Amino acid sequence: MAGKVNDGLRFFWGxxxxxxxxxxxxxxxxxxxxHMLDVAAVAVLWPxxxxxxxxxxxxxxxxxxxxxxxxxxxxxxKVPAHWPRQALGPLPDTVVDxxxxxxxxxxxxxxxxxxxxxxxxxxxxxxEWEADDKAQLWRAVAGHHGQPVAIDETRARTLGHxxxxxxxxxxxxxxxDVFRPPPIPVPSLDQLRQLEWQLAGxxxxxDWIGSRQDWFPYVQPDDVADAAGYFWNHALPRAQHALARxxxxxVTVAPFRGIGxxxxxxxxxxPVQALLEEIALPAGPALVVIExxxxxxxTEAALVVAHRLMASGRATGLFVALPTMAxxxxxFDRIAAAYRGLFQPSAHPSLxxxxxxxxxxxxxxxxxxxxxxxxxxxxxxxxxxxAEVSCAAWLAGESRRALLAQxxxxxxxxxxxxxxxxRFATIRQAGLAGKVLLVDECHAYDPYMQAxxxxxxxxxxxxxxxxxxxSATLTKAVRQKLVAAFRAGLQQEAPVSLSSTAYPLVTLVxxxxxxxxxxxxxxxxxxxxxxRQSGSEAAVxxxxxxxxGQGAAVAWVRNTVDDVIATARALAQxxxxxxxxxxxxxxxxxxxxxxxxxxxxxxxxxxADRAGVLVASQVIEQSLDLDFDVLCTDLAPMDLIIQxxxxxxxxxxxxRPIDRDEICVLAPAPVDDPDPEWIRRLLPxxxxxxxxxxxxWRTARALLRMGTIESPGNVRDLIEAAGxxxxxxxxxxxxxxxxxxxxxxxxxxxxxxxxxxEWGYTPGSGLWEPDIRTPTRLEERPYVTVRLGVLRAGQVxxxxxxxxxxxxxxxxxxxxxxxxxxxxxxxxxxxxxxAEDAREAVATARAGWSRWEREADDRFLLLLLxxxxxxxxxxxxxAKGHAVxxxxxNRYGLEVVPAPAG
DNA sequence: AACAAAAAAAAA
Numbered sequence: 001m002a003g004k005v006n007d008g009l010r011f012f013w014g015x016x017x018x019x020x021x022x023x024x025x026x027x028x029x030x031x032x033x034x035h036m037l038d039v040a041a042v043a044v045l046w047p048x049x050x051x052x053x054x055x056x057x058x059x060x061x062x063x064x065x066x067x068x069x070x071x072x073x074x075x076x077x078k079v080p081a082h083w084p085r086q087a088l089g090p091l092p093d094t095v096v097d098x099x100x101x102x103x104x105x106x107x108x109x110x111x112x113x114x115x116x117x118x119x120x121x122x123x124x125x126x127x128e129w130e131a132d133d134k135a136q137l138w139r140a141v142a143g144h145h146g147q148p149v150a151i152d153e154t155r156a157r158t159l160g161h162x163x164x165x166x167x168x169x170x171x172x173x174x175x176x177d178v179f180r181p182p183p184i185p186v187p188s189l190d191q192l193r194q195l196e197w198q199l200a201g202x203x204x205x206x207d208w209i210g211s212r213q214d215w216f217p218y219v220q221p222d223d224v225a226d227a228a229g230y231f232w233n234h235a236l237p238r239a240q241h242a243l244a245r246x247x248x249x250x251v252t253v254a255p256f257r258g259i260g261x262x263x264x265x266x267x268x269x270x271p272v273q274a275l276l277e278e279i280a281l282p283a284g285p286a287l288v289v290i291e292x293x294x295x296x297x298x299t300e301a302a303l304v305v306a307h308r309l310m311a312s313g314r315a316t317g318l319f320v321a322l323p324t325m326a327x328x329x330x331x332f333d334r335i336a337a338a339y340r341g342l343f344q345p346s347a348h349p350s351l352x353x354x355x356x357x358x359x360x361x362x363x364x365x366x367x368x369x370x371x372x373x374x375x376x377x378x379x380x381x382x383x384x385x386x387a388e389v390s391c392a393a394w395l396a397g398e399s400r401r402a403l404l405a406q407x408x409x410x411x412x413x414x415x416x417x418x419x420x421x422x423r424f425a426t427i428r429q430a431g432l433a434g435k436v437l438l439v440d441e442c443h444a445y446d447p448y449m450q451a452x453x454x455x456x457x458x459x460x461x462x463x464x465x466x467x468x469x470x471s472a473t474l475t476k477a478v479r480q481k482l483v484a485a486f487r488a489g490l491q492q493e494a495p496v497s498l499s500s501t502a503y504p505l506v507t508l509v510x511x512x513x514x515x516x517x518x519x520x521x522x523x524x525x526x527x528x529x530x531x532r533q534s535g536s537e538a539a540v541x542x543x544x545x546x547x548x549g550q551g552a553a554v555a556w557v558r559n560t561v562d563d564v565i566a567t568a569r570a571l572a573q574x575x576x577x578x579x580x581x582x583x584x585x586x587x588x589x590x591x592x593x594x595x596x597x598x599x600x601x602x603x604x605x606x607x608a609d610r611a612g613v614l615v616a617s618q619v620i621e622q623s624l625d626l627d628f629d630v631l632c633t634d635l636a637p638m639d640l641i642i643q644x645x646x647x648x649x650x651x652x653x654x655x656r657p658i659d660r661d662e663i664c665v666l667a668p669a670p671v672d673d674p675d676p677e678w679i680r681r682l683l684p685x686x687x688x689x690x691x692x693x694x695x696x697w698r699t700a701r702a703l704l705r706m707g708t709i710e711s712p713g714n715v716r717d718l719i720e721a722a723g724x725x726x727x728x729x730x731x732x733x734x735x736x737x738x739x740x741x742x743x744x745x746x747x748x749x750x751x752x753x754x755x756x757x758e759w760g761y762t763p764g765s766g767l768w769e770p771d772i773r774t775p776t777r778l779e780e781r782p783y784v785t786v787r788l789g790v791l792r793a794g795q796v797x798x799x800x801x802x803x804x805x806x807x808x809x810x811x812x813x814x815x816x817x818x819x820x821x822x823x824x825x826x827x828x829x830x831x832x833x834x835a836e837d838a839r840e841a842v843a844t845a846r847a848g849w850s851r852w853e854r855e856a857d858d859r860f861l862l863l864l865l866x867x868x869x870x871x872x873x874x875x876x877x878x879a880k881g882h883a884v885x886x887x888x889x890n891r892y893g894l895e896v897v898p899a900p901a902g
Numbered sequence: 903a904a905c906a907a908a909a910a911a912a913a914a
Binding site: 015144145146204207208209210211212323324325326355356357398399411412413414416417422423424444559560561562582583617618619621622680684685686687688689690691773775776777779780781823825827850851852853856859 | 904908
């Protein structure tokens with residue numbers, strides 16, 4: 001009879017309740033066979049599985065086999081009380097320890113090879129599966145612990161003769177009998193690579209879902225005596241339920257009916273929006289690059305393309321990637337308002353925010369439904385309809401799972417980790433597979449991240465995915481590189497060369513080539529800003545003071561925090577109380593300043609409040625919608641100067657105290673033959689932050705020559721002129737080439753780190769070593785996270801809890817500490833001093849932190865502050881071991897100064 | 903000699 005479990009097999013356990021968990025469940029363990037079938041059932045029903053191109057019976061069998069390694073004594077002895085003596089006799093005194101994922105691969109690939117042979121077919125010419133190719137499928141299902149596994153030949157010889165070999169063969173035969181799959185045809189190499197990566201992802205996703213005890217209650221060994229019966233009558237119904245609860249039930253995409261159906265507020269589409277509503281998209285996976293001015297409605301235009309790609313069956317969901325958590329949070333709000341329009345009204349797609357701090361965002365936390373809320377049967381109809389935006393708790397709980405939601409918004413890092421050899425990269429791949437990958441602000445990346453981006457586009461295209469890139473302007477070189485990466489993923493090695501310098505511009509890329517489509521700018525958005533160079537700090541200071549005297553809204557963007565603070569102090573001496581804004585504040589204070597700055601200088605600011613000076617670091621460069629009458633800035637690379645200039649006269653205003661379309665750039669004169677000290681003499685900090693002085697020099701020179709920044713008129717020319725490395729003055733050549741070298745090294749480092757799709761899911765596809773942590777961003781120098789605390793009544797309180805009482809509650813603990821953080825260069829502060837009598841209180845406070853934060857005590861510092869006039873003070877040591885005083889001032893932020901002697 | 907902002911970090 002089909003699917004009858006041989007006597008002993010049902011006693012093998014697959015899951016055991018962790019010690020200490022409630023005993024109110026019927027069984028202490030879950031049979032191995034049951035767990036295998038649970039997970040297989042989830043795989044068969046998971047909508048994402050359809051992309052694999054496998055028959056459900058084939059998929060079910062492959063995924064069921066993922067835990068084959070658990071038949072070994074090594075695994076069964078892990079909980080001696082559950083040792084299956086009915087099958088294996090008494091528990092031996094010693095059992096060799098071994099990993100069940102590695103053992104699983106050996107059992108599948110070697111021990112059970114002949115039993116499982118019927119799964120593999122031959123093609124029309126009688127050509128059969130290569131042994132190595134079969135091994136890849138086994139690797140995909142066996143390597144379900146986050147990274148690919150290799151066969152250990154010594155272990156393979158041992159296992160081949162072990163008693164459990166017979167059990168493994170029986171188990172394989174049993175599962176084969178449950179699923180009775182038709183043979184899988186011989187794949188092309190390309191198909192195989194796609195299949196193995198995707199299979200690896202599906203196995204992990206479904207194993208995570210199928211391992212939830214509350215969705216798959218433990219059963220008794222006798223319940224799996226009829227394995228096929230268990231699969232059909234228990235596993236499948238539970239899997240369907242589980243998928244709905246996880247927020248991964250099937251959803252249907254709505255047909256595209258025009259931009260107005262997605263965004264009620266769009267009455268008249270902008271030219272780029274109108275173009276993208278109509279333009280013919282290339283067949284198959286497509287890359288669409290949209291370059292247009294800020295304020296032109298690029299995001300809406302991108303969602304139009306995304307919807308069209310989805311509606312034409314090329315994708316089932318969307319992931320929006322942004323450069324920062326703050327921009328991701330803001331985008332989450334915008335997408336939340338529109339995403340339901342992508343799907344049929346009856347569908348309940350999940351929308352998730354994916355980044356390290358997602359659950360600290362109150363807007364996301366508010367839409368996280370309890371586990372059962374998405375279970376259609378359990379939720380009253382009224383509530384279903386009311387739930388405009390929702391995300392299952394299971395998805396929301398963790399960033400890797402959040403990527404699985406039908407619509408996701410998050411940091412680019414979350415997507416980049418899909419192409420890095422980090423644990424469970426495959427689940428991130430599974431999350432992105434079948435989605436439109438929308439990358440916003442895609443110019444904002446350094447060489448390391450650019451190389452990762454290229455790798456991501458290539459991998460995504462290899463998996464059949466489409467992508468949309470948004471930017472104000474890309475250099476041609478970057479656009480070329482990203483286009484080439486996508487085409488490489490489509491196996492199109494023939495180079496295409498970009499020619500258009502039009503702006504705005506839409507670039508369309510597909511299997512059959514590339515087209516560039518110029519586009520008109522949105523009417524009324526054109527800008528022309530004059531650029532005035534100022535050669536000394538003092539002169540800028542005079543201008544700022546004068547403008548403040550006239551009641552203007554003035555901003556000075558400085559390149560270092562120390563300069564920001566020093567400038568604000570100098571202004572104060574002249575009677576001008578400037579507001580200070582940079583990132584060296586505790587998060588709670590930074591957010592408060594941000595709110596204040598937005599109220600004063602934002603879109604809805606009142607003329608009476610606007611008079612005043614803001615001295616800020618790069619924090620106001622992007623994403624904050626600020627508007628100043630007068631804008632000064634330290635010299636910076638061209639794209640950043642253009643970004644900063646966008647903060648001048650950004651909004652329509654009736655009257656301005658100073659009414660001039662002009663920015664002032666503090667920069668040394670771009671003389672023809674600058675000496676090596678050219679930038680450092682005037683702006684030493686700037687030289688350290690922006691390492692290529694030639695880039696700064698070309699920026700200053702181009703600005704001076706053109707005299708204006710005109711959008712859309714000359715921004716492309718300005719950026720290309722600043723990036724033209726063929727013009728590098730001799731005096732700056734050395735420093736410039738050092739900087740270029742750093743960039744190349746970073747680029748190379750990324751290329752060494754990334755995963756190679758074409759090598760398949762093997763240990764060799766990347767640096768998978770467990771002790772290597774591959775970062776998504778390179779850190780040029782180490783930073784520590786300083787958490788500010790205050791000792792009161794023998795207890796350490798997070799700084800934030802003193803500022804906001806609601807954060808003092810126990811449940812707000814995590815949030816309170818996160819809001820009390822400041823990031824400081826380790827060179828300045830490496831350790832904090834804790835007085836003898838505060839030691840216990842500090843230890844108690846740290847004990848409440850997450851394991852990661854607790855254990856990395858050289859990276860997560862707790863600084864005890866004592867209140868002093870105007871702020872607070874603490875003590876510590878810098879990286880050289882010198883004693884320092886940390887001053888925290890409510891207006892100026894955190895400063896580290898040498899401790900007074902003695 | 904001098905240094906922005908930015909992200910990540912537990913398993914099935």
